[in-house]
Amino acid sequence: MLLFTIRRLFVALMVAITVSLVAFSLLRFTGDLATSLAGPDATAEDIAAVRVAYGLDKPILIQYYDWLAKALAGDFGRSYYFPATVWELIGNAMPITLTLAGLGLLFSLIIGIPLGVVAALRPGSWIDRFAMTLAVIGQAIPNFWFGLMMIVLFGLMLSWFPISGNQTWQHFVMPSFVLGYSSAPAVMRLTRSGMLEVLSADYIRTAYAKGLSPYRVLFKHALRNAVIPVVALASVQFGNMLTGSIVTETVFSMNGLGYLAWMSISRQDFPVVQAILLMGAMFYVWLTFASDLINAWLDPRIRVS
Amino acid sequence: MDHNGKTAPTPGPFALPRGTSDPRLDPAVLLAPSPFAKTARRFLGNSTFLIAGTIFGLIVLMALLAPVLAPGDPYVQNLGNRLVPPAWYDAGSWAHAFGTDGMGRDYLTRVMYGAQVSLMIGVSSALISGIIGSLLGVTAGYFGGRVDMAISFIITTRLSLPVILVALAIVAFVGASLTLVIVVLGLLLWDRYAVVMRSATMQARSMDYVAAASAIGASTPRLVFSEIMPNIVNNLIIVATFEVANAILLEAALSFLGLGVQPPTPSWGLMIAEGRDYLLFDPWVIVIPGLALSILVLSVNMLGDGLRDISAPENRN
């Protein structure tokens, strides 16, 4: 297990470095930053001066190294727009996004896994078809539109929940439900197919032959194996929610990382965008690493591969 | 004793059944449907595929024929005629079946033209990402070894990038336009293609070895080819349908955030964003394009599902 962890750690590190380099370079290459920084009235000399001042004339790897060295120490620079360091801005926004994504993941698992299990137990029944229909519709609805619809229905018409801001827990209910509903279909489908496969396995028959009750067979033997691919999916979904919350936060006007990212992108607030991109990438890398570990813990066969 | 030095078999315990018939003369075989008819039946027999195909086909038709079928012009504003509700409301009329938006433009027309945008972006970016991803995947699967390791690393790196953030950032810094959205989505969404094509190619490769090993001649190269190619092409088409849906939804999100297609081009996502101000009193401004998006994506997804059902080995004769 230890060897496995170390190997995975190494891969994660390699990917992390590469991704951060890619994320870094992408922004530098997509446009001349110096030009946009200098402003619309700048002369050629102004632009050149800006370039030197911001260190944009150095080779890209040097720039990357400079930036990385500072970043690892926690210094992401200052925002071009807000009177604050990038670190402060992100620090304020992160808890909100984390809470939102966490709740969203919870919702998707609560909706998806039980539905998937029940659908697998009675394939072809009305509940199976109901679950599949729900899944298919859920995957087709754009989540920002779903958010708006919920605002109209539960916020404006029924006034059950507040429609913007993030001050109280009620503010989080609708947005996290929207997030959860988008990823529940995938969870449900995977659980269902995983369960169907597992339920027809020989070791389930052995379990019954030992005289185990159906509940025992289901929860101890079947679910344990069926849930393995769902863990990997859940980590990907969580990563998606962390980075994709941009849309939900915009719809519900919540001051999370996504909203910050959107504002910074619209205002070309370069350092902030840079930092958030990196953060998003790191989330993915380390989430994948964690899910690999959990997978190996759940399925002993993986530890050898 | 025969010439091999072996004794001939005894009349055996049991006689061979007499009069084995020649399959070529068997009426059941003669009257069987042709391969083409069989394929056609498979497609048409799948209800998911039929329904989805019909809906999708209608939307495509609507997009293609929008200039001809649409009742008005999607760009012509009429500020004196803003926010007229759709025909099924009391205040509405059939002159504007879907009403008018915040600038007085006929909504039905904009919805129809919006289909063009969604379809064009969806299909084009799926095409671009399909080419990139397939090339990467097939190369990795075919060559294996170091090449595979390198490409797999690239795929993992791409998977670790937050797509929507990257897309937004690029579009913002370069300048939003329809073409750019297509290019960016195409350059970012190739991962699933790569993964699927890689494993399909690897499977096909192992079949090659099997065929070579079994020198009995049971599988000729042509047979192997006719087994591999359909399998790969099948997977490709199925992935493509889901990626089209994915691209359509992403473009809608980008346009909603203001960083996709720019006004006044009618994009459903953009129309939803523009309708946000009227959420309280005229929700239909948002409901209609959202429904359109959902129906389109639903039909594409169902197409993919139907295709997957059809091409699954259980359904092969």
Place this chain on the structure above:
Amino acid sequence: MSALLEVENLTVDIRLAAGVLHAVRGISFSVATGETVCIVGESGCGKSLTSLALMNLLPKRAVRNADRLRLDDTDLSTVSTRQMARIRGNRMAMIFQEPMTSLNPAYTIGNQLEEALLQHRAVPRREARDRAVYLLEKVGISAAASRLGQYPHQLSGGLRQRVMIAMTLMCGPDLIIADEPTTALDVTIQAQILHLLADLQKEFQMGLLLITHDLGIVARVADRVCTMYAGQFVEQGSVKEIFRNPLHPYTRGLLECIPVPGKTPRGSYLGSIPGMVPSLIGNLEGCSFRDRCRFVREGCEQDIALKRVGDAGRTYRCIMTPEESMRADAAGAGA
């Protein structure tokens, strides 16, 4: 002495879109304590379904019926599902054919072994563990205590099958049903496992119902044999009688397929039974074997009743009389 397991007129029907498939058509047999009964037949004859029917583990579309289905003093056809679950693994245990997939890959074998006992006996975990170690050693697995913490994928097929055997013994059952326990294993391991089963049976005084398609195995371990074809028992009797004097053409055919060192001439062709098993869907009449039988004659298209020979449980289902059968043997013997 009444038998441990008594089965009378067991049928299994499977509902298909094309009709009802009569997979098992009225078989009757019994297993006594300490006795090994083998059911022999080719693939698809219904023998696996028979074993599943006894344990009531049939697939959803299959329906079981029997005039009598008795284990000791329990009527298996009328017990509730919960009672049946208490019998399974406890008084009646089963070994399956595929050791590679019959164990849950997510749990250690120790966990799965202990579970078999803890399900039926309220004993402390320690005791279950000790019994697991004891049985693992009994089935010939060395370093048993350390094996408990291992996972199924770390064991070979032969070892896994031994673990499966140990698992069936955890509660000390009266009857063991083994469905082709050695088919998936190497030939060398087969012999070991069979010897193991035979020894364990003697030691623990259990009844053993062994399902197989391999007559070699039958010769080695069986006390009594039932040959099964197309859902029916075509012949039943002690292993000596059957091997020396098969009364049914199918049994004879099976025996002729086996090369006998010293008897079968060198370079000769082995016998084979051409043709295929008939469809078992819908109404079935007459002898199922008649399309492949060299002794087929008029009258075979009528249903043949089960005939008894002597009173030691020797039965067969053929239109020929025992004397005709024996003459047939003399006529077609050898090449």
